[in-house]
Amino acid sequence: xxxxxxxxxxxxxxxxxxxxxxxxxxxxxxxxxxxxxxxxxxxxxxxxxxxxxxxxxxxxxxxxxxxxxxxxxxxxxxxxxxxxxxxxxxxxxxxxxxxxxxxxxxxxxxxxxxxxxxxxxxxxxxxxxxxxxxxxxxxxxxxxxxxxxxxxxxxxxxxxxxxxxxxxxxxxxxxxxxxxxxxxxxxxxxxxxxxxxxxxxxxxxxxxxxxxxxxxxxxxxxxxxxx
Amino acid sequence: xxxxxxxxxxxxxxxxxxxxxxxxxxxxxxxxxxxxxxxxxxxxxxxxxxxxxxxxxxxxxxxxxxxxxxxxxxxxxxxxxxxxxxxxxxxxxxxxxxxxxxxxxxxxxxxxxxxxxxxxxxxxxxxxxxxxxxxxxxxxxxxxxxxxxxxxxxxxxxxxxxxxxxxxxxxxxxxxxxxxxxxxxxxxxxxxxxxxxxxxxxxxxxxxxxxxxxxxxxxxxxxxxxxxxxxxxxxxxxxxxxxxxxxxxxxxxxxxxxxxxxxxxxxxxxxxxxxxxxxxxxxxxxxxxxxxxxxxxxxxx
Numbered sequence: 001x002x003x004x005x006x007x008x009x010x011x012x013x014x015x016x017x018x019x020x021x022x023x024x025x026x027x028x029x030x031x032x033x034x035x036x037x038x039x040x041x042x043x044x045x046x047x048x049x050x051x052x053x054x055x056x057x058x059x060x061x062x063x064x065x066x067x068x069x070x071x072x073x074x075x076x077x078x079x080x081x082x083x084x085x086x087x088x089x090x091x092x093x094x095x096x097x098x099x100x101x102x103x104x105x106x107x108x109x110x111x112x113x114x115x116x117x118x119x120x121x122x123x124x125x126x127x128x129x130x131x132x133x134x135x136x137x138x139x140x141x142x143x144x145x146x147x148x149x150x151x152x153x154x155x156x157x158x159x160x161x162x163x164x165x166x167x168x169x170x171x172x173x174x175x176x177x178x179x180x181x182x183x184x185x186x187x188x189x190x191x192x193x194x195x196x197x198x199x200x201x202x203x204x205x206x207x208x209x210x211x212x213x214x215x216x217x218x219x220x221x222x223x224x225x226x227x
Numbered sequence: 228x229x230x231x232x233x234x235x236x237x238x239x240x241x242x243x244x245x246x247x248x249x250x251x252x253x254x255x256x257x258x259x260x261x262x263x264x265x266x267x268x269x270x271x272x273x274x275x276x277x278x279x280x281x282x283x284x285x286x287x288x289x290x291x292x293x294x295x296x297x298x299x300x301x302x303x304x305x306x307x308x309x310x311x312x313x314x315x316x317x318x319x320x321x322x323x324x325x326x327x328x329x330x331x332x333x334x335x336x337x338x339x340x341x342x343x344x345x346x347x348x349x350x351x352x353x354x355x356x357x358x359x360x361x362x363x364x365x366x367x368x369x370x371x372x373x374x375x376x377x378x379x380x381x382x383x384x385x386x387x388x389x390x391x392x393x394x395x396x397x398x399x400x401x402x403x404x405x406x407x408x409x410x411x412x413x414x415x416x417x418x419x420x421x422x423x424x425x426x427x428x429x430x431x432x433x434x435x436x437x438x439x440x441x442x443x444x445x446x447x448x449x450x451x452x453x454x455x456x457x458x459x460x461x462x463x464x465x466x467x468x469x470x471x472x473x474x475x476x477x478x479x480x481x482x483x484x485x486x487x488x489x490x491x492x493x494x495x496x497x498x499x500x501x502x503x504x505x506x507x508x509x510x511x512x513x514x515x516x517x518x519x520x521x522x523x524x525x526x527x528x
Binding site: 036037038039055056058059075077078093094096097115116134135 | 479482484497498499501502508512513514516517
């Protein structure tokens with residue numbers, strides 16, 4: 001196990017050391033102490049290492065992650081795990097806006113709440129939120145699953161493509177072209193698997209499913225006011 | 228981009244350390260706002276019948292001593308004052324309007340940064356560190372303080388364009404974001420008799436709040452109506468005589484984070500600015516909900 005103390009080392013030292021593992025894997029377990037809300041922690045990691053960030057992180061934490069397993073023992077700022085390709089990111093606290101934005105793969109678990117625009121333009125990532133999410137979440141979500149154990153804010157799933165959204169609590173309002181859908185056996189099964197992987201003691205049957213009505217895929221003049 | 232920070236002490240025992248606790252918060256936001264900085268500090272209230280003003284000159288060698296002597300001669304009122312770099316804090320036993328009229332006559336180039344019982348606004352161009360050192364922030368005492376680090380986008384980098392902006396007696400505003408309807412709104416507010424010194428968008432927001440409060444709105448009503456009247460992005464922190472308030476626009480593109488312990492409530496654009504506070508590890512830390520006003524005030528003395 002290697003510890004990088006950010007009260008002595010810089011963020012660049014940390015990220016460079018993590019990137020160097022791709023050339024030669026020397027250490028699988030990393031601990032980051034005194035993060036104090038610094039931005040860009042553990043960004044662009046491309047090796048199956050584990051990184052434990054012991055405190056609050058700033059913007060873009062674990063962005064562009066591939067293969068790595070990154071845990072933040074605190075809150076994260078804007079854009080946590082943005083554009084993640086694969087791997088696993090777990091936030092023990094809450095996340096600010098745009099968590100998991102544009103992410104293509106992997107699993108992002110937020111134990112607390114996520115702010116506005118959670119999973120905006122997500123392209124295949126799975127996001128599981130233990131608390132509630134803010135407005136405009138999953139805007140233009142293209143693929144992947146977004147699971148919310150609490151409530152969702154305004155305009156959930158606006159202009160949605162094929163992301164599947166599961167919410168246990170209330171939804172303040174649905175965005176354009178997002179509708180409630182039937183929970184079939186395959187949905188219960190995939191949702192239960194996701195909840196179990198995220199380590200949340202929840203029953204899939206308690207959730208509702210939301211998805212795209214697929215009316216805005218191609219421009220029709222009759223729909224102009226919905227865009 | 229800009230940075231905003233605020234610190235409100237719940238525990239009066241910390242009042243002697245307000246400046247020392249706040250200085251690292253302001254400086255932590257240097258990346259968000261390196262061109263100017265400022266703060267509004269509350270404390271050292273003047274007695275009834277007195278008013279406290281912060282005046283700022285464009286140069287440090289301005290002859291404030293002569294100005295104060297002339298003011299004393301004109302108004303014949305008891306006064307007390309001290310100089311801090313290019314600014315002075317003037318306490319005078321007279322009405323605010325009387326002092327403003329006398330100052331407009333005697334020293335038209337002097338800017339009145341703030342007026343009230345408690346507030347002092349100090350601001351200028353330069354890195355946050357330069358501003359805090361220029362005005363000796365570290366040794367200041369008080370009950371609460373809000374500050375701003377500026378990266379100008381809408382108007383010129385000048386002392387007048389930096390924040391906080393006064394919005395009335397003991398009230399001030401700092402802003403992160405940009406307003407798109409400030410030109411039209413400024414014209415409308417000028418017709419209502421509100422004066423503007425700059426082309427700055429935040430000054431218009433401050434002028435709007437000042438106008439609403441003059442019309443008899445409570446701070447909450449004024450802020451709620453600002454959500455309708457102001458078009459653009461904003462996170463505001465508002466200093467009041469007894470506390471401070473935070474509000475974000477409904478879209479909430481501009482960040483804000485709040486932290487509360489038994490000793491204080493703190494707000495900042497980013498958590499980094501809170502990380503130096505004592506006991507922050509165990510503080511309740513959360514992101515304010517869009518279009519929702521948060522306010523902390525102690526009971527008036």
